[in-house]
């Protein structure tokens with residue numbers, strides 16, 4: 001059997017990023033030994049400290065370098081000492097746009113009923129995946145502010161959708177709905193009733209959908225989708241959504257699965273280097289306190305392994321987290337529930353004993 005060896009770029013980032021990433025790597029290390037693959041990491045210092053010392057955010061040369069690796073693991077970016085959004089745009093958006101990571105994949109999966117804030121909803125009810133477009137919409141930065149600070153001020157930020165960008169993400173979502181074979185249903189979430197530009201989404205969804213007769217097409221406006229997610233999460237299977245609405249609705253999803261300490265995402269360009277991260281931010285007030293849940297980052301590692309075709313390793317990590325949460329050895333995924341490092345140790349121990357398929 002060929003040796004499986006991977007090269008990972010690791011960006012721990014700011015705030016709680018370094019401490020949750022340390023646990024993610026601990027878990028990666030243990031599961032690599034158990035499943036017989038090897039890896040090397042290249043650590044990058046980008047984030048607030050590095051910026052304050054050097055004025056450097058994300059050099060172009062690094063984008064070229066990471067293109068030659070298998071995947072990127074990111075902690076979190078953002079620091080109150082620096083203008084809000086500056087580093088986030090330069091580093092997170094820099095990687096997403098620079099590497100053309102056009103799919104933001106967000107599983108919303110509840111591991112234990114007691115973690116869900118909704119009454120009487122079980123893990124069977126909360127098991128959906130969002131496919132969020134990741135390179136267009138209002139995040140392209142096209143726009144600006146004119147006559148700032150005057151009574152005549154004008155602020156414009158363009159919502160941009162291209163046929164190529166819309167089609168490729170919709171196609172990815174149809175493929176996923178087909179592969180996942182749960183309800184074989186794809187829900188498109190938009191706001192085409194108010195945003196005329198979203199007509200492009202509606203037409204593209206129908207045209208691409210005609211190539212997938214085995215996948216049922218469904219539609220909801222973003223406001224109604226938020227309502228249905230709380231009322232009937234069991235109706236959701238795979239959903240495709242544009243960048244900004246996806247940004248918002250996936251935080252709602254994180255709460256349904258147990259909070260910001262639970263949720264992970266993949267920034268994916270199929271077949272190319274892709275980036276995996278917890279969806280939470282740098283939570284600066286908890287930095288260095290060993291109180292944050294590393295589970296979201298561990299699940300980002302799990303998604304990374306799955307993306308790389310290490311299915312058994314991914315199953316093992318998921319099974320370990322699921323068992324610890326269901327037995328309440330990890331009592332909750334909120335701040336202070338269990339020390340960050342102890343949570344990582346528990347997951348590592350449990351990796352050894354969980355059953356995984358062939």
Ligand SMILES: NC(=O)c1ccc[n+]([C@@H]2O[C@H](COP(=O)([O-])OP(=O)(O)OC[C@H]3O[C@@H](n4cnc5c(N)ncnc54)[C@H](O)[C@@H]3O)[C@@H](O)[C@H]2O)c1
Nearest residue numbers: 076077078079260261279280281282283292293333334335
């Ligand atoms: N991808 C990213 O790196 C990313 C994402 C979101 C926000 N940010 C940035 O992070 C900074 C802080 O943003 P924020 O306070 O709005 O959001 P945040 O996600 O950092 O924190 C919000 C709250 O979520 C909870 N939380 C977050 N991570 C947790 C964890 N691992 N375990 C348990 N609870 C957790 C905490 O209660 C925290 O106060 C800002 O600079 C923001 O721009 C970065």
